[in-house]
């Protein structure tokens with residue numbers, strides 16, 4: 001019988017150099033979109049998809065992430081004293097999310113970070129969510145859930161993809177695939193990590209969501225450093241795709257590259273516009289601002 005996807009891993013590697021000086025003492029995953037750290041959007045997508053246990057691969061200077069998902073007795077007492085019930089509830093709900101941590105000692109690449117999750121996964125198929133990709137969907141169909149549905153139908157690994165403009169292919173893992181009966185789905189033949197425009201087999205980019213069978217771990221153990229001298233998950237997935245079926249699924253949703261400054265601003269503006277408590281006021285402000293420019 002098919003094993004359910006119960007566990008997810010969220011790697012938090014990287015120094016966040018694109019957001020210096022903000023990330024000098026604060027992990028980039030803690031930068032807020034409106035008022036919530038980006039990593040909390042990722043964790044909430046995993047939980048909304050039906051994930052039961054989350055492992056964060058933590059590392060140097062990432063302590064604030066652990067503190068964020070921990071209880072905060074002094075803050076809770078203060079909110080209680082002031083009668084700020086809804087804030088108190090929010091703080092308690094964040095601390096109730098069950099998260100495990102492992103530290104990656106050296107930043108040797110995404111593939112190495114995923115390999116740190118081997119013991120935690122205990123031979124089960126699992127999900128991967130990357131913090132630089134935040135995906136908005138109407139409630140009910142989070143991006144990861146869409147991939148889990150494909151896994152449940154095929155029993156195979158699934159890569160969450162979308163088409164990116166040609167000039168962006170060199171920022172992503174790019175898939176070479178053949179069509180299947182499902183128009184949103186390709187069977188992966190090959191993959192290349194961050195190819196040049198000339199090398200890229202397509203514009204189908206892997207965008208930070210994966211469901212992977214546990215066979216990946218023995219492959220990762222034998223994967224040599226690739227692009228940028230790092231152990232690449234893409235290189236291991238490529239080997240997996242040669243051994244067993246791997247699918248690329250064009251997921252629905254608005255995806256923001258929050259690892260990029262412009263992408264981060266777009267996410268901030270659009271999430272603020274969607275907020276029931278401030279969307280209308282923010283929209284009025286933006287309209288006034290644009291009218292002044294005309």
Ligand code: G1P
Pocket residue numbers: 110130132133171172173174193194205206207208232233234
């Ligand atoms: C990583 C992966 C890449 C993937 C991308 C998605 O790259 O290596 O294959 O397409 O995430 O955001 P990074 O952006 O961490 O360099």
